[in-house]
Amino acid sequence: MKPSWKVKLLSVAMLSVAGCSSLPGSDVSASNNGGGGPQKSASSAPAPAQPSPLPSDTVLAGRTAAADGFYKLKIDLLQLDREGKLVTVNYAVTVTGHDRASGWDxxxxxxxxxxxDPSADGVYLIDAKNGKKHLVARDAEQxxxxxxxxxxxxxxxxxxxxxTAxxxxxxxxxxxxxxxIPLAGTFKNVPLT
Known part of the structure; x- marks a missing residue:
């Protein structure tokens, strides 16, 4: 049975408020910083993505994964970068093969x-030293x-x-x-740069 739109909305609202949640035995702190991702396309049909080449020296770690039962993926963690009060994760996804007529949606x-309105907000960070789970930051419009x-x-x-997240x-x-990173799992002990 699919959850109702009310359940989905409540789940999204709870995640939005959490921002940074605690693991057992730690206190809670949250941050709400501005920013955003790419703008929505004017058309409702998905458009093919533009390729973005990766220099091999930028890949910190990589994993293979499968999506939707038909697509073979390579997911590369590119960056865990601290800049002031923020940390940014960049990762790249490459479709390495599939047996479908079109690319991976x-x-x-x-x-x-x-x-x-899906996004890359399923990525999260774990601060093992302080026992905290960091969820993706939210802007003023959540x-x-x-x-x-x-x-x-x-x-x-x-x-x-x-x-990016x-x-x-x-x-x-x-x-x-x-x-x-969803589909890739957890990359352990990644250095902050």
Whole structure:
């Protein structure tokens, strides 16, 4: 049974308020910073993504994954960058093969919850030192500070698309974090640069 739109809305609202949640035994802090992702396409039909080449020296870690049962993916973690009070994660997704007539429609694959306006807000960080889970930051309109409108992204074979998500930074003494990316799992102990 599919959850009603009210349940979905409540779930999104609860995630928006959380921002940065605690693991057991730690206190809660949240951040709400401005920003956003790419603008929505004027048409309702998804457009094929534009390839974005990656220099090999920018990949921190990579994993293979499958999507929708037909698509083979390579997901590369490119950056975990601290800039002041923010941390930005950049990751790239490449479709390495499929047996379908068209490319992979990203849709809500990287979303925290299914939505009519999916985004990359399903990415999160773990500060193991302080026992905190950092959720994607939200702007004043409660939109994620991440790649949004992912329902309009289609990735064809051998194309790469880069996604981004921004978070409240951990304390200065935290030098590495775990990065969770849907479909790829957790990348452990990634150095903050």
């Amino acid at each position: 990203v849709g809500d694959a990287f979303s925290a919850v299914p939505s009519d 939109k994620c500070v991440c790649t949004d409108s992912t329902e309009s992204i289609i990735i064809n074979t051998d194309q790469t698309v880069t996604f 921004t978070f409240a930074a951990p304390p200065e003494d935290v030098t590495a974090m775990d990065v969770y």
